[in-house]
Amino acid sequence: MTQVDTAETGQGGAGRRETDAGTWRARIRRAIRAASRPGPWKRGLVLAALALLLGLLMLLHAKIPNRGIGNLGSLVETFLPWFGLFIPVLLTGALWRRSASAVVALLLPVVVWLNLFGGLLSDKSHPGGDLTVAEQNVNANNPDPAGTARDLAASGAEVLALVELTPQATGTYEKGLAEAYPYHTVQGTVGLWSKLPLSDTQPIDIMDYGPLADTKPVDKKMASNRALRATVATDHGPLAVYVAHLGSIRVMPRGGFWTASRDRGVQALGKAIAADPSERVVLLGDLNGTMDDRAFADITSQMHSAQDAAGDGFGFTWPAKFPVLRIDQILVRGVEPKSSWVLPATGSDHLPVAAGISW
Numbered sequence: 001m002t003q004v005d006t007a008e009t010g011q012g013g014a015g016r017r018e019t020d021a022g023t024w025r026a027r028i029r030r031a032i033r034a035a036s037r038p039g040p041w042k043r044g045l046v047l048a049a050l051a052l053l054l055g056l057l058m059l060l061h062a063k064i065p066n067r068g069i070g071n072l073g074s075l076v077e078t079f080l081p082w083f084g085l086f087i088p089v090l091l092t093g094a095l096w097r098r099s100a101s102a103v104v105a106l107l108l109p110v111v112v113w114l115n116l117f118g119g120l121l122s123d124k125s126h127p128g129g130d131l132t133v134a135e136q137n138v139n140a141n142n143p144d145p146a147g148t149a150r151d152l153a154a155s156g157a158e159v160l161a162l163v164e165l166t167p168q169a170t171g172t173y174e175k176g177l178a179e180a181y182p183y184h185t186v187q188g189t190v191g192l193w194s195k196l197p198l199s200d201t202q203p204i205d206i207m208d209y210g211p212l213a214d215t216k217p218v219d220k221k222m223a224s225n226r227a228l229r230a231t232v233a234t235d236h237g238p239l240a241v242y243v244a245h246l247g248s249i250r251v252m253p254r255g256g257f258w259t260a261s262r263d264r265g266v267q268a269l270g271k272a273i274a275a276d277p278s279e280r281v282v283l284l285g286d287l288n289g290t291m292d293d294r295a296f297a298d299i300t301s302q303m304h305s306a307q308d309a310a311g312d313g314f315g316f317t318w319p320a321k322f323p324v325l326r327i328d329q330i331l332v333r334g335v336e337p338k339s340s341w342v343l344p345a346t347g348s349d350h351l352p353v354a355a356g357i358s359w
Contacts, residue, residue, distance in 0.1 A: 044099025051090050055108030058083055058116065062294065070256015077292045078257075078325065081314060084113045123312040125339035129356025130236055134343065135161040135284035135328055136352035137245065137318075138173070144347035145169040149176025151346045157354055159232055160193040161284035163245035188225025190243045190285070194232055201230040204272050206244060206265040227269060227285075231278070236359040239335070240278035244269055244285035262288050263295050270298025273333070280334035282357065286350065287329050299331065306330040306337035306355035315342050317351040330355045 064073040094102035134157035181193035185201040204227035227244040247261025307315040316323030343352040
């Protein structure tokens with residue numbers, strides 16, 4: 001019995017030794033894996049690099065060249081606010097990878113984006129205002145110009161600018177706005193309606209007559225002139241009002257971001273405004289571009305955006321069903337914007353915009 005017990009005891013001890021050895025081998029393997037696994041600062045280095053590139057892209061957007069690569073700089077600046085959408089995407093990836101380096105790298109694009117656009121997130125409007133102005137691209141193919149005229153007349157604006165007027169629809173707008181606006185002028189495809197007297201109305205030549213001029217099918221039924229100037233007689237003195245519809249832009253497979261017609265219009269309009277002796281000037285129109293685009297320097301160097309100064313949010317206007325860009329603008333010189341807002345949709349593919357200005 002004693003020998004059997006000793007044998008059994010010996011076999012049990014051997015089994016425990018083998019189990020202990022297996023446990024230690026497993027612990028060693030786990031330790032090796034843990035030691036070889038990258039730490040939180042070494043994980044997600046690709047995500048960290050992408051975050052830094054995103055931040056540098058937004059920070060140095062003005063350095064991206066336009067020449068030779070299809071106006072890439074203007075293309076980036078047109079959609080610049082939307083680059084912020086990459087931040088939560090990269091943050092999700094950084095948290096999933098538990099990457100401290102990627103999270104820290106994301107601080108750069110966050111700070112840059114907030115510096116560029118954080119001010120637009122708050123409501124900067126103030127009560128009051130001596131005059132309300134409004135503008136809309138009414139769309140040459142608008143299925144309900146009469147309804148659009150009613151909606152715009154109900155806006156309460158003292159001065160109303162319409163662009164992309166066609167000869168077929170102009171009479172409808174004149175009839176629908178006549179009661180609310182006793183004064184108006186139409187020059188080609190743009191018009192100005194006012195509750196206050198107008199004078200010195202004249203067309204402004206901003207057209208590009210080159211081989212790549214705007215040739216949208218809709219333009220074939222529209223007159224050629226796309227800008228005007230008029231003087232509005234207010235209780236506080238004369239106000240020079242410009243109405244403009246700049247040339248279209250296109251993304252072309254071979255030509256890249258084509259803006260030639262619009263850019264020439266910017267230059268012509270900028271010269272006209274610079275030469276205007278009026279102390280107080282307002283520009284209303286569909287400029288087919290955002291004010292972040294460097295191409296508008298000839299205008300933004302002498303005027304500032306009512307939306308940027310006194311708006312609430314980004315104020316996107318196009319396309320009306322899901323606005324992603326603000327290409328309908330109200331810019332001022334010599335007057336102070338008190339508020340700026342986007343009006344409800346009409347029958348157009350653009351949303352109307354309005355602003356209250358003060359002397």
